[in-house]
Amino acid sequence: MDLLSETPQLPLLAGTAIAAFAIHALRPMKDTSGFRELEKPDSTLPVIGNLLDAATRVDDLHDWFLEQSLCFEGRPWKFTVPGQGEKIVVTSPDAIEEVMSTQFENFGKGQFQTDLLSGLFGVAFGTTDGELWYHQRKAAVKFFSAKILDMFMCESIHKGMLRVHSEIESAISKNEEVNLKMLFQDFTLDTFVEMGLGVDLQSVGAKTRHPLHEAIEATSKIVFERFRRPVWLWKLENWMSVGKEGELRRHMSSVYSWMHDVIQQGVEQSIMKKQGGEGPTKQSYKSILELFLDSPEGEAEGFTKDHLVDFILNVVVAATDSTVDTLTWIFYAIHKHPGVEEKLREEMNKAFTGLSAGTYLTMEHLKPLAYLEAVIKETLRLYPTGPLTFREALADTVICGDILVRKGQQVMTPQYAMGRNPAVWGPDAAEFRPERWIDSETGKVKPVSPFKFFSYSAGPRICPGMSLAMMELRIMVANLMHRYRFEMDPSNDGSYMMGVTLLMKQPLRVKAVPISR
Structure with a gap:
């Protein structure tokens, strides 16, 4: 189902326009003298702003952001959707650094985004601000930096x-x-659920999909629909538990019930061990749940069982969706660029001389593969898992020296547009060219500012699981290419589907051909 394929009904558009006119007419004027007046798209209309753009470009909204960003040549610009206020769009690394890092205290997720995403991610470090974000973020960094979790993931x-x-x-x-x-x-899903909870779903090859899989997939689609609907409407439906919001509540109820049961079992086992005089388990690898239960009591301060459920759900959903999308786009991009595929295979053949096709490649095998890392990063540049990032001003502030941002106003970074913008990546920005990441003198991958290569966010909110995600991507791509060549269905045009992440619209159907060595 395409989330944005339905054009809003005329009465809803009319009602929104009337409400927007009333708000526009009644709101007090604010003194903006001395500040830059941002440019806006030529299609912007009085009162309703860019409502028609949002309605007519529902299937390729990311390309609309790209077109506008190209028109403004990397300069900040603004657009308006009634009921959501005026939004500022920035695509330059300097502006992003200011919002995401330099003025971190002045920008947060904000209540609007927290409300939108809580239906999928719960109330956790990926959707909140303040003390709850700080405590959960601290826990996330601790868990993801634990070598014992790395070992768990490898297994x-x-x-x-x-x-x-x-x-x-x-x-x-x-x-x-x-x-x-x-x-x-x-x-x-199997990998990250096991990492989070220590439970093996055994989804691969199963005749029926696990209810958790179906619930998360359905919920992700419903949550994204909130972005194009009046807030009061979806909140009313959620409160009444009707329509799509009622479906969302039923799905999340089943997810939370299942996760609470799993966590309760883990808690009871931990209590029994402690009562029996056993200390923390000494196994060679542990899940996040086991790491949490074995941590000193002071480190878990402020964490309720609900917080733990939301924390692990946030990790599982975010990691699963982003990794699936990136793997899908990597194999699509490799197929569309035979020269890249052959260069990658040359690098692998040179590194793996003497290894049979059946050899399982570990991170030790993959350390010398600079071009593999370049292919992954180039894919993330052009097909970012989070194609749009929002931050909300927590107080009146000024960015870029002369742009006033009012409290409650949103600043957006369209990563999909940014990755294709010549003002950021040069005249060949639209080309899939992994070589841009390789230092011509050393042959190694060049470091790039996280405010330019923004796929895993940047600043204090940079993704704490980035290293684990890159590890899984490297291992999966290398092992599949070491064993097979893939002949892709030619009807796949690489179009995307609007969602919280950048989803490929069509299935990635291939015929696998074994490689003999």
């Missing part, structure tokens, strides 16, 4: 890869296609 990924290979081999034996996107969904 889980290896187990999942064996299942993925089994599914592909089965399809080869039957001369059938494989939907890589669905395979990636099952693989990543």
Whole structure:
């Protein structure tokens, strides 16, 4: 289902326009003398602003942001949607650094975004501000930096890869296609649920999908619909538990019920061990839940069971969606650029001389593969998992020296547009060219400012699981390419579907061809 395929009904548009006119006419004038007046799209209309743009470009809104950003040549600009206020759009690394880092205390997620995303991510460090964000962020950094969690992920990924290979081999034996996107969904959900809760869903190869998978997938779509609906309407439906919001509440109720049961079992087991005089478990790898339960009491201060559920749900959903999307776009991009594929295979063949096609490649094997990392980063540049980022001003402030941002006003960064903008990445910004990441003298990957390469956010809110995510991407891509070549369905045009992340609209159907060594 395409989330934005339905054009808003005429009565709703008319009502919104009337309300916007009333607000516009009654609001007090604010003194903005001395500040820059930002440019706005030529399509902006009186009173309703860019409402028609939002309605007519619902299927390719990211490309609308790209078109406008190109028109303004990297300069900040603004647009308006009635009921959501005037938004400022920035695409320059300097402006992003100011919002995300230099003035971090002046910008947060804000209540608008917290309300929108809480239906999917819960109330956790990815959707909140203030003390709750600080405590959960601190816990996230601690857990994700634990070597014992790295070991857990390595074990889980290896187990999942064996299942993925089994599914592909089965399809080869039957001369059938494989939907890589669905395979990636099952693989990543298994991996990150096991990382978070220590539970193996065994989704890969299962005849029926786990209810958790279906609930998260359906909820993600419903949550994104909130972005194009009046806040009062979806909040009313949520309160009444009707329509799509009623469906969302039912899905999340089942997710929370399942997660509470799993966590309760973990808590009871931990209590029994402590009562029996046992200390923290000494196994070689642990899930986030186990790390939390084994941590000193002071470190868990302020964490309720609900907070823990939201924390782990945030990690699972965010990590699963972003990894699935990136893997899907990587294999699409490699197929569309045969020269890139051959160069990547040359690098792998040189590094893996003497290894059979059946050898499982670990991070130790992949350390010398600079071009592989460049391919992944180039994919993230052009196909960012979070194509739009919002920050809300927590107080009146000034950015870029002369742009006034009022308290409650949103500043947006369209990463999809930014990655394709020549003002940021040069005249070949629209080209898929991994070589841009390689230092010509050292042959290694060049460091790039996180405020320019913004796929994992930047500043104090930079993704704490970035290293684990990159590890999974490297291992998955390398192991699949080491064993197979993929012939892609030519009907796949690479179009995206609007969502919280950058989803490929079509299945990624391929025929796998084994590589003999």
